[in-house]
Amino acid sequence: MTELLDPARRIRVRLDEHGRPTHLESAAGWQPVTRVLDRWRIDCDWWLNRIAREYWRVLLDDDLALECYCDQLTEQWFVQRVYD
Amino acid sequence: MIACVRLPALPVLAAVRQDPGLRGRPLVVGENAGRTVIAASIQARSRGVVPGMSLTHAEQCCPDAIVQPVDQVGTARVRQLLLRTLYRLTPEVEVSDAGYAFIDLRGSTWRWPDRDVLLETIDGRIRALLPARPALGLGATLFVSRLAADRAQPGAPRLVDDPASFLEPLPISCLPLDDEQREYVELLGLRTLGDLRRIPRVAFRRQFGLRALRLHDLAWGIDPRVIPPWRPPSRIEESTPLDPPLEDMEALQFVVRSLADRVGELLAAGGLGAREIVIRLDLDGSPPHRESVRYAYPLTTGQDLFDRIRGRLKRVRPAAPLERITLSVRHVEPAYVRQPGLLLRRDGLVEMLADAIGRLQEESRPELIQRVMVIADATPVPDRRYRLRPVTDSP
Amino acid sequence: MPDRLQQALTVLETRFGSAAPRPAEPRHAVRSSGIPELDALTGIGGWPVGRLSLLAGENGSGKRTIAQRHVALASQEGATVYVDFRARLDPEFMHRLGACFERLLIVRPKTIKEGMEAARVLARAGAGSVCLDVPRDAKGLDAELPHLLHRAQDAECSLLLVHDAEVEDVIRYYASVIVRVERRRWAFHADGDLAGIEVEAAVLKNRMATPGRRARWLLEYPRPR
Numbered sequence: 244m245t246e247l248l249d250p251a252r253r254i255r256v257r258l259d260e261h262g263r264p265t266h267l268e269s270a271a272g273w274q275p276v277t278r279v280l281d282r283w284r285i286d287c288d289w290w291l292n293r294i295a296r297e298y299w300r301v302l303l304d305d306d307l308a309l310e311c312y313c314d315q316l317t318e319q320w321f322v323q324r325v326y327d
Numbered sequence: 328m329i330a331c332v333r334l335p336a337l338p339v340l341a342a343v344r345q346d347p348g349l350r351g352r353p354l355v356v357g358e359n360a361g362r363t364v365i366a367a368s369i370q371a372r373s374r375g376v377v378p379g380m381s382l383t384h385a386e387q388c389c390p391d392a393i394v395q396p397v398d399q400v401g402t403a404r405v406r407q408l409l410l411r412t413l414y415r416l417t418p419e420v421e422v423s424d425a426g427y428a429f430i431d432l433r434g435s436t437w438r439w440p441d442r443d444v445l446l447e448t449i450d451g452r453i454r455a456l457l458p459a460r461p462a463l464g465l466g467a468t469l470f471v472s473r474l475a476a477d478r479a480q481p482g483a484p485r486l487v488d489d490p491a492s493f494l495e496p497l498p499i500s501c502l503p504l505d506d507e508q509r510e511y512v513e514l515l516g517l518r519t520l521g522d523l524r525r526i527p528r529v530a531f532r533r534q535f536g537l538r539a540l541r542l543h544d545l546a547w548g549i550d551p552r553v554i555p556p557w558r559p560p561s562r563i564e565e566s567t568p569l570d571p572p573l574e575d576m577e578a579l580q581f582v583v584r585s586l587a588d589r590v591g592e593l594l595a596a597g598g599l600g601a602r603e604i605v606i607r608l609d610l611d612g613s614p615p616h617r618e619s620v621r622y623a624y625p626l627t628t629g630q631d632l633f634d635r636i637r638g639r640l641k642r643v644r645p646a647a648p649l650e651r652i653t654l655s656v657r658h659v660e661p662a663y664v665r666q667p668g669l670l671l672r673r674d675g676l677v678e679m680l681a682d683a684i685g686r687l688q689e690e691s692r693p694e695l696i697q698r699v700m701v702i703a704d705a706t707p708v709p710d711r712r713y714r715l716r717p718v719t720d721s722p
Numbered sequence: 723m724p725d726r727l728q729q730a731l732t733v734l735e736t737r738f739g740s741a742a743p744r745p746a747e748p749r750h751a752v753r754s755s756g757i758p759e760l761d762a763l764t765g766i767g768g769w770p771v772g773r774l775s776l777l778a779g780e781n782g783s784g785k786r787t788i789a790q791r792h793v794a795l796a797s798q799e800g801a802t803v804y805v806d807f808r809a810r811l812d813p814e815f816m817h818r819l820g821a822c823f824e825r826l827l828i829v830r831p832k833t834i835k836e837g838m839e840a841a842r843v844l845a846r847a848g849a850g851s852v853c854l855d856v857p858r859d860a861k862g863l864d865a866e867l868p869h870l871l872h873r874a875q876d877a878e879c880s881l882l883l884v885h886d887a888e889v890e891d892v893i894r895y896y897a898s899v900i901v902r903v904e905r906r907r908w909a910f911h912a913d914g915d916l917a918g919i920e921v922e923a924a925v926l927k928n929r930m931a932t933p934g935r936r937a938r939w940l941l942e943y944p945r946p947r
Contacts, residue, residue, distance in 0.1 A: 246786070247812035249710050281915045287706050294706050300916065302908065307782055308916055323709065324812065326916070326943075327786040680801050683847030684827070687840050695840060697830060699813040699823040713813035715828060 245310070251321035254311065267303055267311070267322075278302040286315070329554070330446070331472035332413075332428040332453060333462040333479070336366030336378070340426070341401030343368075343458045350458055355392045357382045365397050366424075378425075405457065410557055412452050415598065416445075418556040427476065429469055431554045446484050466490060468550035474501055490548030495521040502542050508535065520546040563601070564655035565589045572611045572648030576640060579649065583640060584633050586654045591629030594656070600625020602658035604632060606639065609651040616645055620689070623681045625660040638690035684718050693717035750930050753799075753851055753880045756791035759939040763923060764899055765931025769851075769882055772875045773929075774867070774896050776883045779903035784921045784941045788903060789853055789884045794819035796851035796880075797826040803844045803852045805829040805837045811855070818944035838866035845870065845879040853882045860885070864892035871896055900927040909940055918942035 257266035257273065266273045280300040288294050295315035302308055308326035313319070334340060338356040343349045353371040357364050364385050367376040374389040385392060406422050413420040416439075419431035432445065439445035446463055453461045463484035464475025471490045474497060479485035487493045494501075497520045499512055511534075517523050523546045526534075531543045544550070565586045573579055583606075594601060602625055608616040620635050636654070684696050697715040705711040734742040752768035755761055761768045769775045769792065779785040794816055796802040802825060804811060809830055816826065827844065831837030834856070841852050852874070856863060874881045883893070894900065906920040922938045 245812045245815050246808070246810035247709055247814070248810065251710070278914075280910070281913075285706065285708055294708060294711070296708065302916075305908075308908070325781075327782055327784065680844065680847045680849065683843050687843055691836060691840075694830060695836070696844075697828045699816065699821075699826065699828065701813075701817065701823065709812065709814045713817070715813065715830075718827065 245324045245326050248323055248325070251312070251323040254320050254322050256311075256313075256320040264299055264301060264311070264320075267301075267309070269303075274304045274307075276301045276303060277305045280308070328432045328442075328465055328467060329469055329472040330430045330432055330449065331464045331466070331469075331476035332430070332449065333464065333473075333476040334409075334426040334428065334453070334457065334459050335368055336426040337402045337405045337409075337422075337424045338366040338397045339368050340405045340457055340459060341398045342395050344405065345398065345401055347458060349393065349395075353389050353392045355382070355385050355389070355394045356397050357385070357394055359396050366426075367392075408456055409453070412456050413449070414557060415452075416449070418558075419554040420557050421554045427473060429472065429554055432465075442486075450482070450484075466493075466548075468548060469552050469554070470545050470550040471548050494546060494548055495519065495524075499523060502545055504542070508539060508542070511535070558660070562655070563590060563593045563599075563659065564653060565593070566651060566653035568651045569649050572650050574648045576643065576645075579640065579652065580637060582652060583636055583654070584629070586652065587633040587636060588629030590654050590656060591627060591632055594627045594659075599659050600627045601632060601656040602660055603656070604636065605655050605657050606636060607651075607653040607655070608643070608645055608649050609653075610645055610647040611650050613645075613647040616643065618643060619657070621685070623685055624678055635686060635689055638686065641690065688717065751878065753792070753796055755788065756795040757788060757939070757941070759937050760788065760901070760923065763901070763925055763935050763937045765925075765928060765935065769880045770898055770930055771878050771880045773898035774871055774874070774881045774883060775899040775901070776885065776889065776893065776897040777901055777903065778885050778889055778926075780905075781886060783903045783905045784919050785884055785903045786855070787919075787941055787943070788921075788923075789855070789882055790816060790821075791819055792882060793826070793851070793853050794821035797822040800850040801825050801827065801844075801848060803827045803829060803841060803849045805831065805841050805852065805854045807831060807834065807837050807855055807860070808857050815944065820944075834860055834862045835866060838863070838870055841881075842870045842873045845873045845877050845881075848877070849879055851880045851882070853884065855884045858886050864890060867893065867896050894927065897927060898929040899925065902926050906938065909942075916943060 255268040286295045296312040298312045310324035311322040354368040460481035462479040466472035466487040475485040606618040751771040754768040909917045
């Protein structure tokens with residue numbers, strides 16, 4: 244199924260001009276995002292410990308499906324789920 | 328079937344236990360501050376002394392009465408002795424200071440198929456315990472059994488199989504009437520329970536009110552009161568000094584094993600099991616260290632108790648050498664025959680599994696075995712909505 | 723069995739050894755994997771009870787989806803243990819698979835030894851199914867497995883081992899069933915989102931039925947509940 248990385252692991256991402264991830268850095272180096280499967284936003288708990296994330300479900304190098312998000316408050320990227 | 332044991336009032340029994348020479352004498356136990364009679368021996372009662380009357384009045388009724396102050400500690404001790412003795416027959420026991428002990432025998436029929444043997448056993452145990460001969464009454468309810476005991480003689484139990492005919496001729500004063508009700512009953516000319524029974528229930532309610540319907544029920548022998556199970560408030564503790572002070576935790580295991588065995592023996596003697604044990608380590612020159620070990624169900628044997636204590640002690644790193652170790656049982660419950668595989672807890676785990684989880688967590692750490700909690704109202708991100716939490720011991 | 727038939731069988735066994743006809747094995751107790759195709763593939767209707775089954779495959783092959791489907795189903799029936807050596811179990815997906823969290827115990831050990839001991843104690847105490855999700859580097863697993871297997875046999879507990887790496891011979895030896903899974907292709911919904919994967923599974927070893935069977939099916943990811 245999926246593996247949950249808790250806490251989510253920080254990663255480096257290359258974006259295109261529209262802000263879409265094109266490459267993700269892993270132990271094997273920079274890998275291309277071959278397909279964006281889904282994306283959605285979550286912005287809640289604004290009154291307490293706000294969460295503002297943009298989630299991306301992507302296929303990496305046609306081999307690995309991942310769920311990662313960009314924390315809108317810090318502009319940092321994290322990978323949270325790996326499909327197995 | 329409920330058995331009622333009639334004894335002298337407990338303060339009287341306490342006084343006689345203290346001074347056996349008082350047995351058979353007209354004894355009045357009073358409260359000095361209020362100058363009222365708390366209890367009186369049969370000899371004093373036969374001369375008209377009743378609880379609640381003033382001590383001056385009692386002395387007028389019975390000039391040779393021996394008046395003693397009430398011994399609260401002694402009375403409590405007699406109550407505990409009686410409860411502990413009867414508790415060996417069934418946990419559903421109740422003792423009143425007026426000298427009545429009730430025993431619900433409904434759960435004991437498989438153990439005591441012969442009622443006469445059971446009654447003899449009760450009689451024998453009480454006589455061995457207290458300086459009095461009990462009178463025993465048996466009936467289907469608390470009310471009937473008490474009236475039966477009042478009409479029984481020591482050594483000749485009174486069995487009521489047909490409460491209707493037993494109650495019929497009894498005086499109306501058997502009922503717990505308040506002053507107003509007593510007056511009204513006299514006004515209506517009701518003298519026996521049979522007289523009262525002949526008033527239809529609806530008419531009785533109209534005359535006496537809804538709350539008084541209980542009296543009508545009692546007159547028919549109907550009494551819904553039950554005896555709640557009693558729990559012995561025992562304090563079981565075993566301690567041993569360590570001389571010279573001990574630093575080696577491995578060596579401590581042997582000492583603890585023998586202490587656990589001693590605690591187990593005390594528990595077994597009372598038919599009890601421990602739900603929680605507190606380990607107190609007195610340290611040389613440092614404040615004592617306490618650890619509490621909880622069990623999923625009441626354990627009795629030293630081996631069972633030690634299995635969990637051992638795991639806990641492995642993790643303890645005392646700051647100074649140990650001078651004394653004490654094991655005290657905090658939660659005591661009646662022991663039961665362990666059928667762990669059959670017992671299902673509220674959380675859906677069988678007892679044996681719950682116990683295994685507790686043991687594993689004890690030996691390593693609570694986070695070793697966890698369960699998923701769904702926090703339904705949390706933000707729908709995986710790290711907020713789903714949480715892993717250690718499986719807790721309490722069902 | 724009549725005496726004459728028994729005699730004939732003895733003669734055949736003397737002449738032809740293991741090729742001689744022999745009585746069929748009694749039906750084996752099993753727990754369903756939750757996937758009909760896989761149940762059929764094992765030849766006995768699921769993972770065998772009291773034995774070790776091994777699910778092997780590379781990262782992304784779908785073996786954990788398969789294992790967790792079994793765990794979710796088993797938790798609906800009784801106490802189930804997931805030994806999460808890698809601390810990566812995703813509770814949300816277990817929820818989507820319909821796991822009963824009341825009866826799902828998640829063991830998060832720090833060492834292989836600690837995890838195997840917990841599995842052993844829980845199997846003995848009545849857990850019906852134990853799933854071991856072991857890391858790539860599982861040093862000491864081979865030494866601990868026989869003890870756990872022994873408990874599982876006594877307690878009628880099914881053991882499922884999920885392994886990424888190339889499996890050591892010792893583990894191969896202890897396993898009664900070995901299923902190797904490979905991902906053939908990704909499957910997508912009409913909206914482009916991931917629907918699941920098409921997997922191909924092969925039974926490499928089977929002590930209860932014929933080994934060597936292969937099957938291919940679409941392993942769907944569960945939708946949010």
